[in-house]
Amino acid sequence: MRYGLFSDVHANWEALTVVLTYLEQENVDAYLFCGDIVGYGPDPNRCAEKIFSLKNLIAVSGNHDLAVIGRKDLDWFNPTAQQSLSWTTQQLKARNRKLLQKLPSIQTISNFTVVHGSARQPSDEYLFTITDCLETLHYFSTPIIFCGHTHRPFWFFTRGEENYFQNIENEDSFQLSGEKNILNIGSVGQPRDGNRQACCAIFDQEKNAIKFKRLEYDLARTQEKMLQAQLPAYLIERLASGV
Numbered sequence: 001m002r003y004g005l006f007s008d009v010h011a012n013w014e015a016l017t018v019v020l021t022y023l024e025q026e027n028v029d030a031y032l033f034c035g036d037i038v039g040y041g042p043d044p045n046r047c048a049e050k051i052f053s054l055k056n057l058i059a060v061s062g063n064h065d066l067a068v069i070g071r072k073d074l075d076w077f078n079p080t081a082q083q084s085l086s087w088t089t090q091q092l093k094a095r096n097r098k099l100l101q102k103l104p105s106i107q108t109i110s111n112f113t114v115v116h117g118s119a120r121q122p123s124d125e126y127l128f129t130i131t132d133c134l135e136t137l138h139y140f141s142t143p144i145i146f147c148g149h150t151h152r153p154f155w156f157f158t159r160g161e162e163n164y165f166q167n168i169e170n171e172d173s174f175q176l177s178g179e180k181n182i183l184n185i186g187s188v189g190q191p192r193d194g195n196r197q198a199c200c201a202i203f204d205q206e207k208n209a210i211k212f213k214r215l216e217y218d219l220a221r222t223q224e225k226m227l228q229a230q231l232p233a234y235l236i237e238r239l240a241s242g243v
């Protein structure tokens, strides 16, 4: 089985379509999504409809997805995120809200677990460092866990008494050689690792290998739509810098 992995779309239609076209060309058997369909970007409905129409989709909810269906308090978010979430809540069609309500916050499929943040706090916890990863290790029992949320791709793994953590810079492929592996898939619609290109990955379950991919998309078009929707200037600008 080969899985197309993606996370943190954040209503960025241009980035999402580029990623899904690539994964389709790569002939993946199924899709694995780590949460945050909406928030920040200008196309929440279109992105939700597209994602929910994917065949063999395994998906979990992100903190932004929970906020727009009233399951997470807006006080939890910073002011620009709050503004975009209020706008998104108004825009969201009833049928898409219902689909978001059905998303679980954690899923375990054969040898891997899927969450947005961490196994300890599936929708909320940010994993940035080796220490963050170590603290959540006992909360999942599969050899692999996929997450998103920080918008910064990384690979953490344990081997014997040792622990390794590496940020994924640009494109990278490797064998998942650890006993326990935490993989952050980065972000499709709002990367924050200094690379503005949309991020996704392919997981080959038989080979136990993963390949990260970065893709250019029509950033100017997304920014134009955000401007028209009067979304916060800071959110429009940060797409170009990728931080």
Ligand code: ZN
Residues within 6 Å of the ligand: 008, 010, 036, 062, 149, 150, 151
């Ligand atoms: Zn996010």
